[in-house]
Amino acid sequence: MKTKPSDLFNLDHYPLDQHETSSFQELIARSQSDMAELGYVELPHFITEQATGALIDDAERLATRAFRSHGPGTAYLELPDETQWPEGHPRRRWQPYGVEAVSYDLIPLHSPLRALYESDLLLRFLEAVLNRGPLFRYADPFGALNLAVMGEGDELQWHFDQTDFVVSLAIQHADEGGNFDVVPKIRTTGDEHYDDVAAVLNGDHSKMVTLPMTPGTLLIFEGRNSIHRVSPLSGPTKRYVGLLGYDTKADTMSSDLLRTVRYGRTQAFATPPTDWPLT
Ligand SMILES: O=C(O)CCC(=O)C(=O)O
Numbered sequence: 001m002k003t004k005p006s007d008l009f010n011l012d013h014y015p016l017d018q019h020e021t022s023s024f025q026e027l028i029a030r031s032q033s034d035m036a037e038l039g040y041v042e043l044p045h046f047i048t049e050q051a052t053g054a055l056i057d058d059a060e061r062l063a064t065r066a067f068r069s070h071g072p073g074t075a076y077l078e079l080p081d082e083t084q085w086p087e088g089h090p091r092r093r094w095q096p097y098g099v100e101a102v103s104y105d106l107i108p109l110h111s112p113l114r115a116l117y118e119s120d121l122l123l124r125f126l127e128a129v130l131n132r133g134p135l136f137r138y139a140d141p142f143g144a145l146n147l148a149v150m151g152e153g154d155e156l157q158w159h160f161d162q163t164d165f166v167v168s169l170a171i172q173h174a175d176e177g178g179n180f181d182v183v184p185k186i187r188t189t190g191d192e193h194y195d196d197v198a199a200v201l202n203g204d205h206s207k208m209v210t211l212p213m214t215p216g217t218l219l220i221f222e223g224r225n226s227i228h229r230v231s232p233l234s235g236p237t238k239r240y241v242g243l244l245g246y247d248t249k250a251d252t253m254s255s256d257l258l259r260t261v262r263y264g265r266t267q268a269f270a271t272p273p274t275d276w277p278l279t
């Protein structure tokens with residue numbers, strides 16, 4: 001059975017299907033002002049409670065398909081040029097990370113997470129909020145949609161994203177930690193603010209905001225200039241977050257290097273396997 005938008009989205013609070021109404025216009029205006037002021041828009045209860053429950057069940061099944069990546073990483077997601085940056089410089093600060101990801105090509109056709117991502121209602125809403133012209137789902141068969149799975153001891157290091165924005169969906173919280181911490185707008189395109197970045201890496205959390213990300217929350221986040229992390233988590237409950245890839249260009253693809261590191265493969269499945277593990 002095909003998932004209907006009203007099964008997924010909390011249309012009473014977020015009238016995605018009624019662009020002409022004043023409540024939709026107000027939602028867009030509010031979201032745009034949050035984006036301009038804070039660099040993110042947090043939309044709690046975006047997903048119905050019932051759909052959130054279905055997403056959790058789905059995530060439990062999907063998690064068995066996750067590929068684990070871990071290691072030291074930098075805030076700039078690159079190998080530092082040691083001839084250019086002195087020791088101790090933020091560009092040369094290595095931090096541990098550990099996360100598992102289920103790539104788009106492994107997410108079954110009937111998955112509610114896939115239905116949500118492939119919904120045009122959601123795409124049109126994001127277009128209205130971001131106001132940068134037409135938006136496209138990533139063409140990349142790996143990175144277009146991910147389920148990020150994190151467990152005991154996992155964390156994601158302080159970093160800046162290399163994309164203009166990320167759309168994430170909170171599905172399940174860890175028992176402890178696993179918070180999404182942000183220092184909004186710590187740098188600008190012209191000024192790196194290395195001293196401020198160094199302070200954050202040294203544990204200065206005075207300008208840090210922790211976003212609650214209660215399950216069912218949709219977060220639209222500009223991560224290019226806002227340093228952020230997922231704090232170390234503990235306890236047996238997994239943290240599940242859906243990462244939805246969009247761009248203002250039609251053909252965004254991941255490199256073979258990124259595919260190898262994050263998904264452990266470079267060749268995508270033509271259709272999602274129905275059984276896992278593969279026999
Ligand atoms: O898991 C999250 O909440 C955010 C992940 C993140 O920052 C990223 O994938 O760049």
Ligand SMILES: [Fe+2]
Nearest residue numbers: 160161223228
């Ligand atoms: Fe990020």
